[in-house]
Amino acid sequence: MLGRLRMSLDECESAYSMLSEAIFTPIRRGTDPVRIYNFLKADCRFSEEPLENCTQHTVWSIGLSQDALLRDTDPVSCKVFVCSTRGEDGSSAVIRSYDFRRHNPLYDICKIWEAARVTSAASTFFPNRQSFVDGAFRRNNPIRSANIESLDTWPGEERLIISIGTGAAPGQPLTGNLLALAKRLKDLVKDTEQTNQDFRAENNEMVRKGRLYRFNVTHGLTDVGLEEYRAVNKIAAVTDNYLDDPDIAEMVQACVDKLRSRGQRLGYASAGGWYV
Structure with missing residues (x-):
């Protein structure tokens, strides 16, 4: 929404508030073994149809075709990528709005709504029959992917990275015969902060020069999962x-001051609250 569709923060918040109930209503409720197994396989925790419909509607609402591509050839456009996981071998995949000197097979075919879906739990198939599932299984915190993409896109340039977390671990611990798999789920979520700590240690110069920021609500959201759309007031209060x-x-x-000084130095302009 922010990058490819160029929506404002207020527009994004409004759209999310309207769409979250439809998108994040689980197919199954409770902690029955079938539900847990399907979730761990990235197999239909949430129905894919509402996500597709809502994303297509959002794209259409700003004047684009519902089947508009993620690809954006405007040279001043914000470059956007999403992370996913290949279903066949579990390897990481990056789907981009911009051309790239590396292997970039989905650049000419991936639609905006498909890019939203490849980051979700429901499997997505493309014409070459590759399948993609939830990117969080390999990149729950994609800061290293963002670092690699920016290094390759702007080699030798000074970069400022802002990492925004989604709060503490959602849901409750799972128990029973699937304890080992449940532990893996908890590890996936905890990995976001561990990845952040590791990245900061590896890039101490960026921290020292005020070019690396991490914002994440770490207390108060442990019992709020994706499907808890009714908890928006609690989320706002805790935030x-x-x-x-x-x-x-x-x-x-400090982050705002750094962004402003950097924008002025590089000749960035703003219009209607959108920075290019």
């Missing part, structure tokens, strides 16, 4: 509390 923390407020201001 406001996080932003009220003096240390976080100072970090936000």
Whole structure:
């Protein structure tokens, strides 16, 4: 929404509020073994049809064809990529809106709604019959992918990375005969902060120069999962509390100051709240 569709933050928030109930209503409820097994296989925790319909409607609502490609050849457009996982061998895949010197097989065929779907739990098939499942199984925190993409796209340029987390682990621990698989799920979510810590340690110079920022609500959201769309007020309250923390407020201001100074130095312009 932000990058490819050029929607404002307010427009994104409004669209998400309207669409989240339709998209994140689980097919099965409870903790029965079939539901857990399907979730762990990335097999239909949420129905793919509402996600497709909602994404197509959002694309159409801003004046694009429902089958518009993720590809964007406008030279001043924001470059966007999404992470997915190949169903056949579990390897990572990157689907981009921009051309790339590396292997980029989906650049000319992937639609915007398909890009949204390849990051979800429902399998997605393309004409070459490859299947793609939830990118979180390999890139729950895609900061390393963002680093690689930016290094290859702007070699030798100074870069500023902002990483925004989605809160603490969603849902409750799973128990029973599938305990080992449940532990793997918890590890996947915990990995977001571990990945952040590792990346910061590996890129200490970026931290020192104020070019690496991480914002993540780490307390208060442990019982809120994707399907808890009715918890939007709680999410807002906990997030406001996080932003009220003096240390976080100072970090936000430092990030804003760095972005403003960088934009002025590079001759960036803003129009209607959208920065290019």
